[in-house]
Each structure stands twice: as structure tokens, then as C-alpha cells.
Amino acid sequence: MTEYMQIFLGTSFSSKSPKEIQILENHLYCINTDGMIEKIVSPEEPDYQTLLATYQGQDNFHRLAEGQYFLPGFIDLHVHAPQWAQSGTALDIPLYDWLNTYTFPLESKFSDLDFAKKVYDDVVDTLLANGTTTALYFATVHKEASLLLAQICADKGQRGLVGKVVMDDPQGNPEYYRDTDTDTALKDTEEFILAVKELAKSTKQGVYPVVTPRFIPSCTNEALQGLGDLSAKYDTHIQSHCSESDWAHGYVQERFQKNDAFALHDFGLLRDKSVMAHCNFLEEDDVELFAETGTAIAHCPISNAYFANSVIPIAHFHSKGVEIGLGSDISGGFSPSLFDNIRQAVMSSRMLEDGVNPSLPAQERGLLGSRIKIDEAFYLATAGGGKSLSLPIGRILEGYTWDVQIIDTQIPSARLPIFDGNEDLHDIFQKMMYLARPENIREVWVQGEKVHSR
Numbered sequence: 001m002t003e004y005m006q007i008f009l010g011t012s013f014s015s016k017s018p019k020e021i022q023i024l025e026n027h028l029y030c031i032n033t034d035g036m037i038e039k040i041v042s043p044e045e046p047d048y049q050t051l052l053a054t055y056q057g058q059d060n061f062h063r064l065a066e067g068q069y070f071l072p073g074f075i076d077l078h079v080h081a082p083q084w085a086q087s088g089t090a091l092d093i094p095l096y097d098w099l100n101t102y103t104f105p106l107e108s109k110f111s112d113l114d115f116a117k118k119v120y121d122d123v124v125d126t127l128l129a130n131g132t133t134t135a136l137y138f139a140t141v142h143k144e145a146s147l148l149l150a151q152i153c154a155d156k157g158q159r160g161l162v163g164k165v166v167m168d169d170p171q172g173n174p175e176y177y178r179d180t181d182t183d184t185a186l187k188d189t190e191e192f193i194l195a196v197k198e199l200a201k202s203t204k205q206g207v208y209p210v211v212t213p214r215f216i217p218s219c220t221n222e223a224l225q226g227l228g229d230l231s232a233k234y235d236t237h238i239q240s241h242c243s244e245s246d247w248a249h250g251y252v253q254e255r256f257q258k259n260d261a262f263a264l265h266d267f268g269l270l271r272d273k274s275v276m277a278h279c280n281f282l283e284e285d286d287v288e289l290f291a292e293t294g295t296a297i298a299h300c301p302i303s304n305a306y307f308a309n310s311v312i313p314i315a316h317f318h319s320k321g322v323e324i325g326l327g328s329d330i331s332g333g334f335s336p337s338l339f340d341n342i343r344q345a346v347m348s349s350r351m352l353e354d355g356v357n358p359s360l361p362a363q364e365r366g367l368l369g370s371r372i373k374i375d376e377a378f379y380l381a382t383a384g385g386g387k388s389l390s391l392p393i394g395r396i397l398e399g400y401t402w403d404v405q406i407i408d409t410q411i412p413s414a415r416l417p418i419f420d421g422n423e424d425l426h427d428i429f430q431k432m433m434y435l436a437r438p439e440n441i442r443e444v445w446v447q448g449e450k451v452h453s454r
Contacts, residue, residue, distance in 0.1 A: 073133025
């Protein structure tokens with residue numbers, strides 16, 4: 001019989017498809033030394049009793065207690081790691097003012113590595129405690145601090161995809177916070193890519209360099225083209241913001257006489273490993289280009305409520321074949337929890353479908369076909385994020401990583417309202433999605449290693 005590094009026994013919830021949950025009741029999950037799910041065994045299979053007899057009582061056998069369940073680890077596709085230091089502040093002003101008054105002065109402080117370490121240690125710990133096993137991070141323009149963030153992810157066991165931000169345009173960035181010049185921005189980015197790739201060789205769960213033009217308003221054409229070339233040369237992930245707000249969308253149209261999507265594509269920045277945040281104002285041609293190039297959307301529902309000036313039609317974009325995952329957008333989104341963003345994704349979609357202007361007749365008020373259900377929002381936070389990153393993560397499925405959170409519904413301080421011992425498992429899943437708090441996350445595992453417990 002094959003020897004496994006870990007065996008887990010319990011009930012799991014995972015996405016079977018974008019709209020359907022798969023429930024595996026009292027299954028065994030066999031994890032190999034690489035931290036991958038090598039085999040999942042149902043109670044009906046002959047191997048089940050053999051495995052139980054072999055592993056029960058050993059240190060590497062883990063049986064869930066009553067009221068505990070496995071969920072895939074969450075995948076956060078859009079986190080501004082330095083902005084954790086300002087989360088929960090200044091969310092009542094326009095995006096342009098917010099960036100220049102609060103965000104850029106804060107991010108400029110990350111030239112101080114001691115300060116950077118304090119913030120980055122805490123944000124990675126906080127996201128892990130909230131069930132986020134993989135995060136796609138914007139760092140700052142500082143190469144050394146960006147490398148520090150990648151190292152912290154490696155050390156703490158989180159799968160981190162980290163970008164040294166490029167902001168080289170003197171016209172679009174404050175003097176105190178930008179790259180020295182275009183050549184330096186590109187040279188630092190290449191050195192960052194090589195350093196993170198080297199770090200990844202000794203990191204079990206993986207860390208990845210990400211080419212990161214902040215957004216078109218902060219970058220020169222030369223930088224955008226150079227970053228597109230670097231991403232092709234090293235086959236890296238790419239991230240940026242795309243058509244986020246009226247201001248940002250209008251700026252690009254005025255500068256290039258085209259929308260963000262086509263401008264980014266011209267510079268080689270839309271491809272299968274690209275993730276673009278927000279994308280609220282994509283038009284039909286933009287959506288088709290995203291689907292054609294394999295570019296994914298990081299949907300940030302809480303942040304969008306504050307800064308995007310609209311509700312993104314997620315259901316429509318998904319129906320067109322665009323890959324979509326979920327992002328917290330710390331700190332444009334105040335919450336580090338993808339549970340909170342799952343809930344907001346559902347609420348925002350309902351508001352788009354039903355409409356928000358009570359002075360209009362009901363039939364004119366909303367956009368029909370816009371609502372998504374909780375199962376679909378969960379897909380975005382898990383399997384959708386994995387697909388967006390082209391990584392085998394986000395599902396409890398053979399051949400995928402053992403990235404899970406163990407949810408305890410019976411924690412005394414955060415007990416979920418489950419009073420029937422035979423309650424329908426899908427109803428229990430829904431209660432977890434709507435009511436779980438960080439206290440309910442008993443353990444978090446990444447690539448077969450326990451990285452958080454309470």
C-alpha cells in the first residue's frame with residue numbers, strides 16, 4: 001500500500017462547477033509528501049477500512065470532530081499588502097484623492113524595511129487566520145521591501161504571488177513616491193523576478209514574482225512595454241488595475257483613445273497569467289478580449305462599493321467565458337476576510353439585478369440576470385481564483401494541493417445555528433458562508449503543512 005504523509009477524515013465542501021457544490025461526506029483525503037491530494041476515498045470503497053485500520057491512532061491521522069468541516073483555502077486575487085496599515089480609514093473620499101492623500105504617503109514609508117516587516121508580518125498572519133491560503137499581492141515600488149514580503153510568505157507558509165509595483169511616470173505620480181526613472185523600474189523588476197524565482201526553489205508551497213504596473217495612469221508607455229516584454233521573457237504572472245472607476249477609465253480613453261483592456265493588450269499585458277482588478281467598466285469588446293487572451297478578473301465587491309462608481313456585472317462576464325476570482329483589495333476594501341467579500345458579492349449582484357433607484361419603475365430599475373448565489377460566490381473565492389492563476393489550487397480534488405481551512409461550527413463564542421443533527425449538509429454550508437467568523441477557522445493548511453491554528 002502507498003504510504004501517505006497525512007490522512008484526513010471528514011466532510012468537505014468544494015466547487016464541482018461555477019454553480020454547483022460537491023459535498024464529500026466522511027471521506028478520507030490522502031496527502032502525499034509534496035502536499036498534494038493523491039487520493040480521496042469514499043466510505044463505500046474497499047480501501048476505506050484498510051486505510052482506517054492502518055493509520056488510525058498515528059500522529060499523521062486527523063479526524064474532524066463533530067461539527068467540523070473542510071473548506072478549500074481561499075484565494076485572494078487582489079491585496080495591497082502595505083495598505084493593511086491604513087485599512088478602515090478614509091473610505092469616504094474619491095479614489096484619486098484617497099490615493100494621493102492617504103495611500104501614496106503610506107506606501108512611500110516602505111523604504112524603511114523595519115516598518116515594512118511589521119506590516120507585512122501582520123498582514124500575512126491576518127490573511128492566514130482568515131482562511132486565505134494564497135494571495136496575489138501588490139507591494140510597493142521598493143525592490144528590497146517587495147522581496148521581504150515574498151520571503152515572509154515563504155517563511156509563514158502562505159502561497160504568495162508578489163509584485164514590485166511600477167510607477168515611473170513623473171506626470172502621474174508624486175515626486176516623493178515613484179520609481180527613479182523607467183530604466184531603473186525595469187531593471188529593479190527584472191532583478192526582483194530573478195530573486196523570487198530563486199527563493200521559490202526552496203519554498204514548498206511556492207512563491208511567484210508578478211509583473212505589476214500599478215495602473216496605466218502611473219506608467220509611461222516605455223515602462224508598460226518593457227513590463228510586457230519581461231513577463232513574456234520569464235513567463236510570469238501579471239497584475240494591474242483595469243477600468244476601475246469613472247476617473248481611471250476616462251483617463252485611459254483620453255490618453256489612448258481606447259479602453260484599458262485594449263491599451264494593456266497592446267503592451268503584451270493581457271495573457272493567460274494576467275489578473276486585472278475591478279474591471280467594472282468593461283465593454284463587450286473588452287470582455288471578448290479577456291476571454292480570448294485568458295485574462296482573469298479580480299472581483300473586489302467591498303472595495304467596489306466604495307470606489308468603483310458602479311456594480312460589475314459578474315454573471316454576464318462569467319457567461320462570456322471570462323475567468324473570475326475574488327479579491328479583498330485591502331485597503332480599498334476594509335475587510336481581510338473573503339467570507340465578507342463572498343457575502344458582499346451576492347448582495348451587490350442582487351442590487352444590480354433589482355436596481356437601486358426607487359424613483360424608477362421596477363421593470364426599469366435593474367439589470368435582469370445579474371444575481372449570483374452563494375455557491376457561485378464561493379466558487380470565485382476558491383476554484384475561480386485557482387483557475388485565474390493557472391494553479392492546481394482552490395478545490396478539494398485529487399491532483400490539487402491540500403490547502404484547506406477547518407471550520408468549527410460549534411465554537412462556543414461563535415456557534416452557528418445548527419440544531420438538527422440531521423440538518424441538510426448544503427444548508428450547513430450556506431450557514432458557514434453567511435455566518436462564519438475568524439473564530440470558526442480552527443486550522444489552516446497549505447500544501448499539506450499546518451500554518452495556522454487557534
